[in-house]
Amino acid sequence: MRASRQLLAGLLLxxxxxxxxxxxxxxxxxxxxxxxxTERAVAAIFSQSEGELSMGSGSVIHPSGYILTNxxxxxxxxxxxxxxxxxxxxxxxxxNLPEKDLCLIKVSHPEALAHIRLGHSNDLMTGEPILCxxxxxxxxIVFSRGIVxxxxxxxxxxxxxxxxxxxxxxxxxxxxxxxxxxxxNSGGPLINxxxxxxxxxxxxxxxxxxxxxxxxxxxxxxxxxxLFNPEIRKGFYSGITIDLLSDKARVVQVASxxxxxxxxxxxxxxxxxxxKKSLKGPIDWMVELxxxxxxxxxxxxxxxxxxxEKVDLKLSPYPTPETVDLENPKEGLLFKVCFGKFExxxxxxxxxxxxTGVAWKLDVPAMGKPRKDNFAVQLEGYIKIPKDGIYRxxxxxxxGSRLNxxxxxxxxxxxxxxxxxxxxxxxxSKGFIPIQIDYFEATGDSALSLYIEESxxxxxxxxxxxxxxxxxxxxxxxx
Numbered sequence: 001m002r003a004s005r006q007l008l009a010g011l012l013l014x015x016x017x018x019x020x021x022x023x024x025x026x027x028x029x030x031x032x033x034x035x036x037x038t039e040r041a042v043a044a045i046f047s048q049s050e051g052e053l054s055m056g057s058g059s060v061i062h063p064s065g066y067i068l069t070n071x072x073x074x075x076x077x078x079x080x081x082x083x084x085x086x087x088x089x090x091x092x093x094x095x096n097l098p099e100k101d102l103c104l105i106k107v108s109h110p111e112a113l114a115h116i117r118l119g120h121s122n123d124l125m126t127g128e129p130i131l132c133x134x135x136x137x138x139x140x141i142v143f144s145r146g147i148v149x150x151x152x153x154x155x156x157x158x159x160x161x162x163x164x165x166x167x168x169x170x171x172x173x174x175x176x177x178x179x180x181x182x183x184x185n186s187g188g189p190l191i192n193x194x195x196x197x198x199x200x201x202x203x204x205x206x207x208x209x210x211x212x213x214x215x216x217x218x219x220x221x222x223x224x225x226x227l228f229n230p231e232i233r234k235g236f237y238s239g240i241t242i243d244l245l246s247d248k249a250r251v252v253q254v255a256s257x258x259x260x261x262x263x264x265x266x267x268x269x270x271x272x273x274x275x276k277k278s279l280k281g282p283i284d285w286m287v288e289l290x291x292x293x294x295x296x297x298x299x300x301x302x303x304x305x306x307x308x309e310k311v312d313l314k315l316s317p318y319p320t321p322e323t324v325d326l327e328n329p330k331e332g333l334l335f336k337v338c339f340g341k342f343e344x345x346x347x348x349x350x351x352x353x354x355x356t357g358v359a360w361k362l363d364v365p366a367m368g369k370p371r372k373d374n375f376a377v378q379l380e381g382y383i384k385i386p387k388d389g390i391y392r393x394x395x396x397x398x399x400g401s402r403l404n405x406x407x408x409x410x411x412x413x414x415x416x417x418x419x420x421x422x423x424x425x426x427x428x429s430k431g432f433i434p435i436q437i438d439y440f441e442a443t444g445d446s447a448l449s450l451y452i453e454e455s456x457x458x459x460x461x462x463x464x465x466x467x468x469x470x471x472x473x474x475x476x477x478x479x
Contacts, residue, residue, distance in 0.1 A: 037195040040114035044135035047079030057134030057188030063112035069187030095227040099421035104227040119196025121216035124151035132179040134188025146179030170415030178210035230289035236315040273301035321406035323431030330470035333381035345438040376440040381468035382432040392453040404436040
């Protein structure tokens with residue numbers, strides 16, 4: 001008993017020396033510290049359309065008000081964001097990727113907002129503790145705790161035995177976790193014990209208990225450039241590609257003959273400052289470009305090895321794929337077919353071509369006949385763009401496909417997978433642009449389609465703007 005009193009007295013003395021009571025010291029766990037660190041950066045999102053109020057969640061990923069969430073939470077609707085300590089703030093949509101269920105919105109506030117740091121999901125461990133934060137039922141921000149049940153789960157897969165025989169499948173993987181997640185949690189952050197966001201809550205299995213799913217943050221990072229797209233939106237070009245998986249603004253590629261190459265920027269340079277703003281990572285770089293005046297050069301401070309240098313980078317207009325003049329344009333694309341077992345779209349120059357013709361529709365089952373499986377198709381011709389502007393091209397296929405414009409690959413939807421979209425925002429000029437679509441079918445269903453989107457509410461099939469330069473009368477008509 002005496003020893004116990006001495007131990008208790010020692011604990012009280014230790015706690016008091018840090019200005020805390022024993023009760024406070026015991027209560028402030030790692031979980032509490034993470035909540036205190038991140039709760040002001042978790043957003044309750046309310047979007048409205050046709051009298052219906054939808055509720056979801058998000059996370060502030062930059063102090064100037066950029067918020068990451070699910071595309072199905074926003075769905076091109078207007079709405080408000082609630083953050084702890086702030087009045088309701090209207091948001092505007094910056095960019096979205098429906099096929100990845102990701103959306104970037106922005107709120108305006110005179111002061112810097114609390115934000116959450118993006119972590120990494122490539123090293124997540126099964127059993128690792130996590131927190132799920134969000135706005136379930138529209139009740140405001142709440143937290144739940146659980147573990148990572150699986151860091152690499154295939155959503156909508158038939159079963160583990162079937163997928164064992166399809167280990168080359170390239171469809172997206174998700175984080176499965178067991179922390180409580182309900183309607184309204186969608187778009188909110190999945191947070192590790194370090195207080196870093198490692199996922200975006202996206203879905204759940206309503207037929208089983210505690211089976212919830214989040215988009216891994218590394219996949220989110222890889223899509224940040226498409227969500228922000230500062231140079232395409234602003235119409236200027238630097239030629240710099242930043243490593244989106246890095247925690248620094250590290251240059252991973254410098255385009256040939258670009259303003260960056262002419263200014264002496266090199267791969268592995270670290271950009272420390274743009275103008276008066278310090279850059280801590282790739283998000284800072286994209287935010288500053290979105291707010292940059294296209295007519296003003298980029299005043300950069302970079303670190304190259306042990307040296308610090310200043311660079312004045314003069315921007316050029318954003319390049320667009322080259323258009324061509326056609327003497328005798330006819331509707332449809334020229335196609336050719338080869339047979340074989342493929343896991344990726346093949347090099348058609350090395351294949352035996354078994355069929356050629358003109359396709360007015362992307363009806364790959366018809367082109368592949370008599371085979372239903374194990375064939376590949378290449379389509380070539382031109383796509384007619386009605387006017388200069390910013391467009392989104394959406395390529396859907398089952399199995400793999402690739403889209404080239406003017407000889408450059410712009411969408412890679414390759415590999416064995418069920419029907420899925422892949423999209424890319426592009427600046428395009430009015431006129432005919434050379435197009436090539438490569439496709440292969442492995443087994444199961446076969447499908448291919450291409451859509452062109454002038455705005456989120458104006459998506460049409462691209463089939464009515466396909467053309468070829470008619471060389472001969474001998475066609476395989478598929479009208």
